[in-house]
Amino acid sequence: MITPQVEPRDIRQAPSSAPVSDVDPFSDAFFEDPHPIHEALREAGPVVYLAKWNVFAVARYAEVHAVLNDPATFCSSRGVGLSDFAKETPWRPPSLILEADPPAHTRTRAVLSRVLSPAVMKQIRDGFAAAADATVDEIVARGRIDGIADVAEAYPLSVFPDAVGLKAEGRENLLPYAGLVFNAFGPPNALRQSAIERSAPHQAYVQAQCQRESLRPGGFGACVHAHVDSGEITDAEAPLLVRSLLSAGLDTTVNGIGAALYCLARFPHEWERLRDDPGLARNAFEEAVRFESPVQTFFRTTTRPVELGGVAIGEGEKVLMFLGAANRDPRRWENPERYDITRRTSGHVGFGSGIHMCVGQLVARLEGEVLLSALARKARSITVSGPVKRRYNNTLRGLESLPLAIEGA
Amino acid sequence: MPQVIFVHPDGRQDAIEIAVGASVMQGATQHGIEEILAECGGNAMCATCHVYVDDEQIGRLVPMSENEDALLDGTAAERQPTSRLACQIEVTPALDGLLVRLPDRQT
Numbered sequence: 001m002i003t004p005q006v007e008p009r010d011i012r013q014a015p016s017s018a019p020v021s022d023v024d025p026f027s028d029a030f031f032e033d034p035h036p037i038h039e040a041l042r043e044a045g046p047v048v049y050l051a052k053w054n055v056f057a058v059a060r061y062a063e064v065h066a067v068l069n070d071p072a073t074f075c076s077s078r079g080v081g082l083s084d085f086a087k088e089t090p091w092r093p094p095s096l097i098l099e100a101d102p103p104a105h106t107r108t109r110a111v112l113s114r115v116l117s118p119a120v121m122k123q124i125r126d127g128f129a130a131a132a133d134a135t136v137d138e139i140v141a142r143g144r145i146d147g148i149a150d151v152a153e154a155y156p157l158s159v160f161p162d163a164v165g166l167k168a169e170g171r172e173n174l175l176p177y178a179g180l181v182f183n184a185f186g187p188p189n190a191l192r193q194s195a196i197e198r199s200a201p202h203q204a205y206v207q208a209q210c211q212r213e214s215l216r217p218g219g220f221g222a223c224v225h226a227h228v229d230s231g232e233i234t235d236a237e238a239p240l241l242v243r244s245l246l247s248a249g250l251d252t253t254v255n256g257i258g259a260a261l262y263c264l265a266r267f268p269h270e271w272e273r274l275r276d277d278p279g280l281a282r283n284a285f286e287e288a289v290r291f292e293s294p295v296q297t298f299f300r301t302t303t304r305p306v307e308l309g310g311v312a313i314g315e316g317e318k319v320l321m322f323l324g325a326a327n328r329d330p331r332r333w334e335n336p337e338r339y340d341i342t343r344r345t346s347g348h349v350g351f352g353s354g355i356h357m358c359v360g361q362l363v364a365r366l367e368g369e370v371l372l373s374a375l376a377r378k379a380r381s382i383t384v385s386g387p388v389k390r391r392y393n394n395t396l397r398g399l400e401s402l403p404l405a406i407e408g409a
Numbered sequence: 410m411p412q413v414i415f416v417h418p419d420g421r422q423d424a425i426e427i428a429v430g431a432s433v434m435q436g437a438t439q440h441g442i443e444e445i446l447a448e449c450g451g452n453a454m455c456a457t458c459h460v461y462v463d464d465e466q467i468g469r470l471v472p473m474s475e476n477e478d479a480l481l482d483g484t485a486a487e488r489q490p491t492s493r494l495a496c497q498i499e500v501t502p503a504l505d506g507l508l509v510r511l512p513d514r515q516t
């Protein structure tokens with residue numbers, strides 16, 4: 001694979017109407033505590049200019065939602081990271097769905113939508129629920145655990161690779177590969193560069209697993225390949241669509257479940273409400289996705305000069321969307337700083353919005369729901385029992401370590 | 410504004426005015442109709458905005474897309490011939506008085 005040569009972009013004056021900020025949303029300080037900076041960005045104006053990376057950015061709900069829902073103006077085919085594919089060689093062959101625009105996107109999207117449809121969820125539900133019970137039984141028996149390694153990672157790893165139909169060997173490559181993909185959306189900082197430098201073995205593994213003969217019949221991967229037979233996609237496209245599942249389907253739910261555990265351990269009142277009614281598990285997970293926004297940011301690129309929030313933006317400009325900031329925008333949410341498991345979460349942008357809205361959202365909700373439901377039924381208390389450590393990634397927000405004490409019900 | 414009547418599983422009815430151009434789902438969530446979850450926010454992906462349109466009135470609606478049809482195969486409550494996704498029903502003056510029944514579960 002080619003390591004991108006980043007051309008220094010001209011340092012330009014921001015158009016006068018956009019307030020300029022020197023915040024670096026890809027820095028350790030930001031990862032540690034993004035919320036006050038999100039607030040400052042929201043308050044600065046509907047559109048701000050980030051001098052550090054020469055990009056426009058939106059942090060309010062209305063503008064984030066508007067950009068997500070105007071793919072003709074704010075395109076994805078020039079990359080949804082900082083790198084502009086019109087100017088730089090992508091670090092890997094672009095995604096046929098995430099980094100595509102209509103009409104190409106419409107066709108590939110239809111295939112993955114069918115592979116991950118509500119009807120398919122009904123078939124896999126019991127298996128996912130049984131595995132969640134098993135994971136929770138084990139951690140309750142142990143009492144002291146790490147919420148990240150032993151639950152947030154262990155549970156998705158126990159269901160998702162099997163559901164895709166991967167063979168057992170080599171799965172240790174999956175999380176490093178996903179970490180790489182999400183770091184690569186960021187700027188050419190140390191996180192991105194070192195991930196790409198170490199990527200060769202993970203890329204080789206993923207490429208091999210995406211081939212038809214590597215995938216168990218009946219799994220999501222084989223179902224993608226089955227659409228070649230009906231002529232909707234070519235046999236060159238199928239492996240790349242399987243790659244999208246491996247890139248986006250595991251580390252995201254790890255951080256989603258990690259977010260939910262961290263919320264429930266921090267907010268005992270909400271944990272009690274969940275125990276009283278385990279039927280709230282699905283919304284408790286959804287609210288954690290809003291509250292923590294495990295996927296924090298994506299970029300778009302303008303296809304034409306456009307005015308947004310009173311600010312003129314030229315053609316070919318990168319626009320950074322702060323999903324996490326939109327999900328806590330007081331203009332849209334009542335008490336946004338509150339984790340409330342009975343909140344009406346519909347409309348949050350933690351899974352995006354519009355034509356690219358997460359095609360795997362039903363898998364994510366299924367995993368989150370059955371895991372939290374098992375916890376609510378089988379555990380009496382869940383408390384933080386040691387130092388919490390954050391994991392740094394250019395796109396994903398989550399923890400490295402979450403020591404927990406769990407008491408059985 | 411056109412009115413849409415929602416019938417809850419226990420028989421209670423709510424008549425709600427919804428702006429022309431909005432979806433039945435948007436009207437329902439804005440007015441606190443709790444049976445409409447709309448987890449995907451109206452992006453036609455989740456099938457948690459399932460409703461049963463009144464038998465007599467189903468002919469008033471624009472026929473569903475292939476995608477809506479496929480999603481309806483995954484509803485939590487049983488699919489019926491009058492099943493539709495509320496986010497895919499756009500309110501028009503011609504739909505004034507539309508009656509939809511709410512299923513007892515969406516997930």
Ligand code: HEM
Pocket residue numbers: 076080097098099109112116244245248249250252253255256257289293294295298323349350351352353355356357358359360361363364
């Ligand atoms: C909590 C877990 C998850 C979160 C927070 C999440 C978040 C997102 C977001 C924000 C997008 C929008 C990207 C954009 O607009 O450019 C997206 C797209 C996508 N997600 Fe997820 N995701 C999650 C789980 C999953 C899972 C489990 C899968 C696969 C099974 C998956 C596969 C995808 C794919 C393939 C896309 C691209 C869709 C498109 O461009 O049309 N995601 N996700």
Ligand code: FES
Pocket residue numbers: 434446447448449450451452453454455456457458494495496497
């Ligand atoms: S709101 Fe998700 S399908 Fe209608």
